[in-house]
Amino acid sequence: MDGIRGIGFDLFNTLITVEPWALSEAVGRLCSSLQDDGIAVEREIFHKAHRQAALQHIAETHRDGRETHNRFWISTALCRLGFALEPDDPRISRSVERYFSAFQDHCRLIPGTKEMLGAIKDRYRLGLLSNFTHPPAARAILEGLGIASFFEVTVISGEIGYRKPHALVFDLLLNRLGLSAQELLYVGDDPEPDIEGACSAGIRTVWTTYVRDRNIPLAPGVAQEQLPTPNCPTLRISSWEELLMLLDGNGDFRDL
Numbered sequence: 227m228d229g230i231r232g233i234g235f236d237l238f239n240t241l242i243t244v245e246p247w248a249l250s251e252a253v254g255r256l257c258s259s260l261q262d263d264g265i266a267v268e269r270e271i272f273h274k275a276h277r278q279a280a281l282q283h284i285a286e287t288h289r290d291g292r293e294t295h296n297r298f299w300i301s302t303a304l305c306r307l308g309f310a311l312e313p314d315d316p317r318i319s320r321s322v323e324r325y326f327s328a329f330q331d332h333c334r335l336i337p338g339t340k341e342m343l344g345a346i347k348d349r350y351r352l353g354l355l356s357n358f359t360h361p362p363a364a365r366a367i368l369e370g371l372g373i374a375s376f377f378e379v380t381v382i383s384g385e386i387g388y389r390k391p392h393a394l395v396f397d398l399l400l401n402r403l404g405l406s407a408q409e410l411l412y413v414g415d416d417p418e419p420d421i422e423g424a425c426s427a428g429i430r431t432v433w434t435t436y437v438r439d440r441n442i443p444l445a446p447g448v449a450q451e452q453l454p455t456p457n458c459p460t461l462r463i464s465s466w467e468e469l470l471m472l473l474d475g476n477g478d479f480r481d482l
């Protein structure tokens with residue numbers, strides 16, 4: 227592609243998927259961790275309070291673009307159930323690690339991802355940009371799946387305090403890669419944070435609909451609404467073969 231020197235990738239539902247039961251197992255492990263630390267929460271009641279707290283904190287991220295963290299959700303949920311634990315309480319820190327251990331156990335690479343990254347790593351500077359609240363878990367997932375070393379730059383929203391689609395995170399990716407917006411191609415699945423966010427930063431985009439086209443369950447977020455269509459110009463692919471063809475200057479890409 228003309229003038230492209232680097233490629234940025236989203237993580238969830240772009241390079242990897244998560245087994246559909248991971249969220250339920252994660253909350254179960256979180257709950258067990260709290261119980262092991264002597265906090266007598268009942269799983270179903272806690273699950274509901276945690277979900278409500280998560281929705282509340284995530285709604286705040288939509289207002290100002292700032293990333294949140296699971297320790298606030300857990301603290302809020304526990305307070306509502308009569309347990310006054312500050313977000314920085316070590317019992318909450320331990321429960322966060324247990325929560326994310328389920329995602330580490332149940333993430334899978336989209337087939338062909340390693341081969342695709344291997345095929346382009348010497349031709350382009352590669353970056354990873356993920357909205358992820360707990361950076362150590364994101365990095366553990368990348369290491370565990372054997373793809374961390376493909377990326378010269380890894381930007382996790384939880385490390386910088388802002389999340390996509392905020393322009394600051396795309397600017398940081400460009401700065402760390404040493405590229406201008408015109409030199410980067412960004413690949414992601416989620417229309418608003420990935421495609422519209424990158425587009426607003428002047429970056430060309432590829433919308434990957436691999437997961438959507440195959441009806442694979444979305445990586446479990448708290449709210450799973452139907453994904454909209456990007457409201458800006460983008461190319462669309464449904465397989466890594468199509469991305470490789472696009473980079474080679476050929477291939478037939480469907481309209482949105």
Ligand SMILES: [Mg+2]
Nearest residue numbers: 236238239415
């Ligand atoms: Mg995604």
